[in-house]
Amino acid sequence: MTPSARVQAAIELLDQTIEGAKSVGAPADRLIAAYFKQRRYAGSKDRRAVRELVYRAIRECSEVPTTGRTAMLALAESDPAIAELFDSSAHGPPRIGKHEKPAKHGVAPQWLVEALDKSGVSAEEQAAMLGRAPLDCRVNTLKAERDLLELPVAGEHLAAPAGLRFEAGTQVEQWEAYRSGQIEVQDHGSQLACLAAAAQPGETVIDLCAGAGGKTIALAAAMQNTGELIACDTDARRLGLLGPRSERAGLTNTTRRVLNPKAEMEALSDLRQRADLVLVDAPCSGTGTWRRKPEAKWRLTPKRLERFADLQDHVLDIAVECTKPGGRIAFITCSLLDAEGADRVEAFLERHPSWTAEQAELPLGRPHGSRNAKGMRLTPFHDGTDGFFIAILRSA
Template sequence: MTPAARVQAAIEVLDLVIAAARNRGASADRIIAEWLRARRFAGSKDRRAVRDLIYAAIRCCGEVPETGRAAMLRVAQDDPALLALFDGSRHAPAPYAPGEPVAVKGIAPAWLVAALAESGISGDEAAALLERAPLDIRVNSLKADRETLELPIAGLPLLAPQGLRLPYGTQVEQWDAYQDGRIEVQDGGSQLACLIADARPGETVVDLCAGAGGKTLALAAAMDARGRLIACDSDRARLSRLAPRAERAGAGFIETRLLDSGREMAALGDLAGGCDMVLVDAPCSGAGTWRRNPEARWRLTAEELARLAALQARLLDVAAGLVRPGGRLIFITCSLLDAEGADQAGAFLRRNPDWRADTPDFGAGTPRGGGVRLSPGRDGTDGFFIARFKLL
């Protein structure tokens, strides 16, 4: 493919991504993968270049663009060499006509920018949400240790005791250490959230919203694979991916329970009031993970945010009913919006006077509403709100 043909290809894919964002369709990653799969003539350099152009445009445009061409022209406004490729040649985009629509540069849709500002995120800290994310891994202490593990690339140690940071795009899935379970891909902020949970050997621990089990595996390592660790989720497909991961990690003691959304206690009644710790990594907007999933900000609506906040509150109350006196409840969202963080934590404490905030100082993050907030701009991690509560 010529450079101009790559630009035209990116425009065509962007049209599909924009339509999917408006209609709750497939993710950008899936759309790109399927588009490239159908065009086997594109070499590896072409594929990488097209993908980079698409994501540059997604990151550049705050509001949902009218068209893929308008999005790519937004990028080209700051790149004369790219604009020159709009030359009308074979397989190239048509020449730029002064006055034609060009997408508006920005961080996010206006309502989201305002919500972030009200939550104390603006300026450089907001801009950092759209930077390219590094690749963080966690050394699995059930099988290895950060200080002695030899890897093809020496990573930068993170604050999390088993965390390492690698260059963007490192293909760790091909490493022996990944395939035999000595390392897992996990953002440094996510590792710190699990550290705050303070899971201990011999405890009874519930991961209420386990998904595919990334945090569950970190909890298993902290517990030295001793005790009871129950991973729960209402998504059968996601939860089914945990078993092979657990086996690879040497964490076969993990139990799984499929939940019926809205009727969680039907599957958890035997655990009521008996758990040492319950972790609620709640479904959220993902407004702290735009570095990895930038088109998510085009999909979020105020109505969806309100629905997620209501779900988080309900799950917190479900989790509270599982904890024994003196036990811990950990609330995590990968969001920087107070509606999914400080406001949620405050409302929980008002509803439950027998609980108190117990979030420790762990050397990172900014205190926020009874918890702590990690952000890409300040901490170099994905954005998280983390709160630990203790039942009196």
């Protein structure tokens, strides 16, 4: 592909991404994979270059652009080298017209910027939310030790005791250490969230929103493969991915349960008031993960944010039913919006006045929330992690 053809391909993919954002369809990474699956002639360099153009354009635009071309014009306005590639060549985009207007520059839609401002996220921190994330891994302590593990590339030691950092794009999936389950890909912030949960050997632990099980595997390692660890989710497909991951990681204390939305306790009745720890990695807007999924800023609306908050309250109330007296809930959201963090803790304490909020002990992060609704916040700008809010809730 010529450089101009790459720009045109990026424009076509941006059109699809914009449509996906409006209809809550497939995310950009899936659209890119499908696009090149149908275009086998494109080499690996072409795929990387087009992908980079797509994500640079998404990061450049605040509001959802009208078209992929206006999004690319916004990037061209910031990068004259790209503007020159609008050359009307055979497979390239038409030349830029005198009256063509690019999409609006900025971090995110205005209402979302205002919500971040109110949540104490500065302009400098907001800009860092759209940087490119490094590749973080966690050494699986069930199979290896960080200081003794030999890898093709020496990773940077992180604050999390099993954390290693590599350059973005490092092909760790091709390493024997990955195939044998000695390392797992996991953002440093996620590792710190699991550290805050402080799962102990022999405990009964429920991962209530396990998804594909990244945090489940980290909890099992902290528990030294002892006790009982139950991974739950309403998405059977995602939870099914935990099976082969558990086998590779060497987990022996973990079981899985698929839950029915709004009737979750039917499958959890035998666990009522039994858990020492319930991890609530709650579904959220994902504002803390924009470095990896920048188009998420176009998918969020005030109504969707409100629905996320309601769902978080619902899941927390389920966790209460499963926690034994004196037990704890680790509440985690990969969001920097107070509506999905400190506000949820405040609302929780109003519904459950016998519970208290404790500030997690972490090597990174800053306290965030009110005096009663204590929590910790991690941000890309301050901590080099995805954005997280973490609170520990304790039963009387």
